Amino acid sequence: MKASRHASGTALKGNNVYESNIDWILAIVSGLAGIGIGALGYHLLNANVARNQKVRQRLAETELELSQVKDSLNDHFARAADLVGSIQRQSQELEQQLAQGAERLCDDLQIKRRFASSSSRDDLDSVAESPAMPRDYADGDRGTLAEDFGLRRGDEEPAGQPPRY
Numbered sequence: 001m002k003a004s005r006h007a008s009g010t011a012l013k014g015n016n017v018y019e020s021n022i023d024w025i026l027a028i029v030s031g032l033a034g035i036g037i038g039a040l041g042y043h044l045l046n047a048n049v050a051r052n053q054k055v056r057q058r059l060a061e062t063e064l065e066l067s068q069v070k071d072s073l074n075d076h077f078a079r080a081a082d083l084v085g086s087i088q089r090q091s092q093e094l095e096q097q098l099a100q101g102a103e104r105l106c107d108d109l110q111i112k113r114r115f116a117s118s119s120s121r122d123d124l125d126s127v128a129e130s131p132a133m134p135r136d137y138a139d140g141d142r143g144t145l146a147e148d149f150g151l152r153r154g155d156e157e158p159a160g161q162p163p164r165y
Helices: 002-105 109-129
Strands: none
Touching: 002 109
């Protein structure tokens, strides 16, 4: 009987040792699995961050390029406007010079009238080109706030309309 106790006591004690080793092994395996899952998650999430940074960098480069294009376009149109103004000024100076030369040197009245009418027409065109001042009233004695504004005069309600209640 003693032998069986000793054998069973060792068996019980051995069982406890194995159970405690299994607990440690499970804890270590779980920790390693957690570290692996964490590393995998970090890798997957970090890939999106790197891609987003590349997209942001490309967006910044594109915005910079767009602003440079806008600046060059503004410079181009400013120069074109200056050149057009210069051409117009030179054209007017040439026309005035021709008109003065025609007055002094030309005996033909038709040519003198043509230059005189073109110079007066240019004066009228410059006055006509200026836009009219905006008004806050309508022409005539009835404005847009009148009760009959937009209605045709002499028109009555059609006979087919039912009476309003």
